[in-house]
Amino acid sequence: DAEITQSPRHKITETGRQVTLACHQTWNHNNMFWYRQDLGHGLRLIHYSYGVHDTNKGEVSDGYSVSRSNTEDLPLTLESAASSQTSVYFCASSESGWTGELFFGEGSRLTVL
Amino acid sequence: RKEVEQDPGPFNVPEGATVAFNCTYSNSASQSFFWYRQDCRKEPKLLMSVYSSGNEDGRFTAQLNRASQYISLLIRDSKLSDSATYLCVPHGNTGGFKTIFGAGTRLFVKA
Numbered sequence: 001d002a003e004i005t006q007s008p009r010h011k012i013t014e015t016g017r018q019v020t021l022a023c024h025q026t027w028n029h030n031n032m033f034w035y036r037q038d039l040g041h042g043l044r045l046i047h048y049s050y051g052v053h054d055t056n057k058g059e060v061s062d063g064y065s066v067s068r069s070n071t072e073d074l075p076l077t078l079e080s081a082a083s084s085q086t087s088v089y090f091c092a093s094s095e096s097g098w099t100g101e102l103f104f105g106e107g108s109r110l111t112v113l
Numbered sequence: 114r115k116e117v118e119q120d121p122g123p124f125n126v127p128e129g130a131t132v133a134f135n136c137t138y139s140n141s142a143s144q145s146f147f148w149y150r151q152d153c154r155k156e157p158k159l160l161m162s163v164y165s166s167g168n169e170d171g172r173f174t175a176q177l178n179r180a181s182q183y184i185s186l187l188i189r190d191s192k193l194s195d196s197a198t199y200l201c202v203p204h205g206n207t208g209g210f211k212t213i214f215g216a217g218t219r220l221f222v223k224a
Contacts, residue, residue, distance in 0.1 A: 033212070042200070042216035043157070059213070090156055094212075100145045100204035102212060104156035 002027045006091050006105035014113055019078040021108045023091030031094045032074040033102070034058075034066065036087040043090065049074055050096070081112045116140060119201050122219035130191045134218045136184045136201030143203035146177055148186050151198045151217065160199070161186070191222045 004025040013019050025032065034046040045058030047066040055066050063085060065077045078085055088109050092102040119136045126132050145164050149157040161168050163184065167176045174187040184203070188195055201215040 035214075040216075043214040045213060088154070100212065101147065101159050101162065102149075102157070102202075104158070106156050107154075 004091060004093055004103050004105045006089075006108045008108060009106065010109045012111045012113065013081050015081060015083060017081050019081050019110065019112075021076045021078075021089055021091075021110070023074050023076065023105060024072055025091075025093045025103070025105075026072065027093055027095075027103060028071060029093035029103070030071065030096045032068070033092045033094075034064070034074065034076045035090045035092065036060065036085075037090060037107075038087050046076065046089075047074075078110075081110075083112050086110060086112045116213050117201055117203060117215035119199075119215040119218050122198075122217075123221055124218065125221045125223060126191050127223050128191055128193060130222075131187065131189045132191055132220065133188075134186045134199055134201070134220075136186075136203075136215055138182050138184070138201075138203040140203065141179075141182060145204045146175070146184050147202040147204060148173075148175055148184075149200040149202055149214075151200055153197075157200055157214075188220075191220075193222050193224060196220055196222045 007022045030051045033048040035043040037043050044060045049055050049068040088107050090107050091105040094102050116139050148160045150160045151157040161175045163175045163177045172189045176185045198217040198219050200217045
């Protein structure tokens with residue numbers, strides 16, 4: 001069955017370290033998204049991609065970067081982790097077109113000390 | 114005005130009750146609409162899609178009013194297992210295929 005997986009599921013790191021969260025989908029979807037979720041803020045869009053070599057900034061992109069070298073993967077990098085980036089991160093994918101259903105990974109819980 | 118606004122929660126209802134959530138959106142170009150359900154600390158999962166005026170699936174009914182830019186979700190005969198956060202999602206609400214979520218409405222169903 002097709003799926004979307006995130007790794008690591010839990011990570012603790014220190015301020016200033018670089019962190020990469022992996023997202024891999026086997027749906028063959030062109031669209032991929034990264035969200036963060038914090039208490040009181042709901043899901044906020046960080047970066048998104050409509051296809052290979054395409055990346056775009058979302059609502060809260062400062063301090064994050066993504067790259068899309070193939071259809072299956074959209075890794076999210078925190079260049080220099082900050083305590084404000086402690087959050088739960090969700091990756092999602094969707095087909096192109098207006099059907100729009102998002103398929104989510106199980107989330108990655110990141111703690112920055 | 115926020116792009117997506119939902120009823121503030123939490124809603125506390127007894128089992129068997131009927132409860133309705135409201136959602137307004139600002140971008141009239143939104144093409145399709147979704148309600149997602151999110152359990153605590155889990156990923157959101159699609160509950161219902163709405164492409165025309167409404168949709169019904171068992172105890173759940175979604176209504177869309179494009180003129181008023183308003184979506185609702187009605188849950189009949191609430192179950193304990195309906196306790197969750199419900200997210201309103203007008204798809205493509207900021208152009209293209211990216212999706213901005215509402216903050217969600219928390220529902221607690223009590224025995």
